[in-house]
Amino acid sequence: MEEPVIRTKELTKRFGDFVAVDRITFDVHKGEIFGFLGANGAGKTTAMRMLCGLSIPTSGEAMVAGIDVYHHPEQVKRSIGYMSQKFSLYEDLTVLENIRFYAGIYGLTDKQIKNKSEELIEKLGLQKQAKVLVASLPLGWRQKLAFSVAIVHQPKVVFLDEPTGGVDPSMRKQFWDMIYDASADGITIFVTTHYLDEAEYCDRICIMVDGRIKALDTPFLLKKNYGVDNITEVFYRLARTAQRSGD
Amino acid sequence: MNAITLEHITKTYNKGAVLAVDDVSFAVEKGEMFGIIGPDGAGKTSIFRILTTLLLADKGTATVAGYDVIKDFQKIRGIIGYMPGRFSLYQDLTVEENLNFFATVFGTSIDENYDQIKDIYVMLEPFKDRRAGKLSGGMKQKLALCCALIHKPEVLFLDEPTTGVDVVSRREFWDILKRLKAEGITILVSTSYMDEATLCDRIALMLGGKILSSDTPERVIKSYPEKLFAVKSSTMHALLKDLRANENVVQCYAAGEYIHFTLKEAGEANENILLKFLRDKHEKDLIFTETVPTVEDCFIRLLGKQDGGAGN
Structure with a gap:
């Protein structure tokens, strides 16, 4: 079997006495859509920051795309993609400029950048908006562009x-279509969301409570094991037991 | 009596270039919980700002508790509570200092109106010396609600109070709103979470500055005109693609663990043809049923009608 794309073992992050992420261990496979859920303050963001090479773990191990996040965080940053609801594109650059900028940052050649720009604009149907400032695009379009x-x-x-926060339901579905396509292309997806219907679209989901992994399985088996008919209920039962008040 | 009325309210920005609110009229009865449901950019916040007298409409009239939003703006400000979408308390004041500040501004004190906020404030009390900027999302939201309630308002305006907040805190928050409603406070609340819509007495589905539909959640759902089908298999992505390739399928999208879709022409014969088409490709474990729409399905249908087929 192929090497997992993400592998953590007892991964831990402390801030003083506070254990933000407490010995989490999991693998994520190639092309998998992995949903990472938890209440506000459960440690999701801290865990994600470690996996992205932005925060050095206190202890434990983590490999992302075959690279050790302790020793080569810079290399990790180059090998992954990242987008968030809060920041993803430069609003005072145009659609085309944003694509060029990011493609340049990620080291594509001029020729690749040109091809990729044309391809993306066509795929997203943004031909008319290519030279429009990103700030003037509706949020749903912006998020689709940010993902691309x-x-x-x-x-x-x-x-x-949280890529789909505040986005209308129709656009959220379209966004998930793009996630499915990327996954079919072999890109591994690590996603957090507060919309628990979206958790159903993941291959596997992991629910964090107080810095620890409380559940990790396919949506089907999680519901079966807890004897409930939706993920919201599974989440609610686990998250309700949290001791931390969310910060 | 109506606690809130809007008649033909229109608001544009950038000298008319951006139409934010487009001829919107509705009324909220006293003691009612009314939800404006819509995505980012639908025009929800503009409506809140007009009703809270912070923004002037281009056209139309609006009243809150019988007062005109332009002529009687000072009266309105004294009797409403407003929780804006963006956290707007003083980040460098503590929890208690913020609450004291808002109580004082409205000519009251925490002690005088403690009853009003007690249920919520007990959850915050352990952190009362913490600066507001250092609170978690759920706690910030509870503090903002306390500050909006400390002067016993008649009408409460809550602009996306649960955006970015986890499911547990969202449930707690709606439980609090239910209690406030029971006390007779009128609540206008906006959200982009469709599942919260059913918790309101009445809702308005809003998009592009317009209200697409407004009624009780039950009646909004009942008015869904077509048969809605739900289907699932172990290969959902392939199933979605197959459905979309089928000529008789109109709208088709993932909805939790199922895919929901409607047919151009329903009827038993057509349903059987489709079912056979799907069985041929997903024989192992196909589950196919007719299903009851949710508010989200209603919203997606209206969106699809508007731009000719999004949701696909």
Whole structure:
């Protein structure tokens, strides 16, 4: 079997006495859509920051795209894609400029950048908006563009931090279509969301409570094991037991 | 009596270039919980700002508790509570200092109106010396609600109070709203979470500055005109693609663990043809049923009608 794209073992992050992430161990496979859930303050963001090479773990191990996040965080950053609801594109650059900028950052050649720009604009149907400032695009379009840009360099894995917050339901579905396509292309998807219907679209989901992994399985088996008919209920039962008040 | 009325309210920005609210009229009865449901950019916040007298409409009239939003703006400000979408308390004041500040501004004190906020404030009390900027999302939201309630308002305006908040905190928050409603406070609340819509007495589905549909959640759901089908198999992505390739399928999208879709022409014969088409490709484990729409299905249908087939 192929090497997992993400592998953590007892991964831990402490801030003083506070254990933000407490010995988490899991593997994510190639092309898998992995949903990372937890209440506010459960440690999701801290865990994600470690996996993206932005925060050095206190202890434990983590390999992302075959690279050790302790020793080569810079290399990790180059090998992954990342987008979040809060920040993903430069609003005062145009659609085309954003694509070029990110493609350049990720080291594509001029020729590749040109091809990729044309391809993306056509795929997203943004021909008329190519020279429009991103600030003037509706949020749903912006998020679709942000996702395309985050995988412009065909990374092995892309991290999506609440990518669909505030987006209309129809656009959210379209966004998930893009996630499915990327996954079919072999890109691993690591995604957090507060919309628990979206958790159903993941191959596997992991639910964190107080810095620890409380459940990790396919949506089907999680529901079966807890004897409930939706993920919201599974989540609610686990998250309700949290001791931390969310910060 | 109506606690809130809007008649033909229109608001544009950038000298008319951006139409944010397009001829919107609705009324909220006293003691009612009314939800404006819509995505980012639908025009929800503009409506909140007009009703809270922070923004002037281009056209139309609006009242809150019988007062005109332009002529009587000072009266309105004294009797409403407003929780804006963006966290707008003082980040460098503590929890208690923020609450004291808002109580004082409205000519009251925490002690005087403690009853009003007690249920919520007990959850915050352990952190009362913490600066507001250092609170978690759920806690910030509870503090903002306390500050909006400390002067016993008649009408409460909550603009996306649960955006970015986890499921547990969202449930707690709606439980609090139910209690406030029971006390007779009128609540206008906006959200982009479709599942919260059913918790309101009445809802308005809003998009592109317009109200697409407004009624009780039950009636919005009942008015869904077509048969809605739900289907699932172990290969959902392939199933979605197959459905979309089928000529008789109109709208088709993932909805939790199922895919929901409608047919151009329903009827037993057509349903059987489709079922056979799907069985040929997904014989192992296909589950196919007719299903009851949710508010989200209603919203997607209206969106699809608007731009000719999105949701596909």
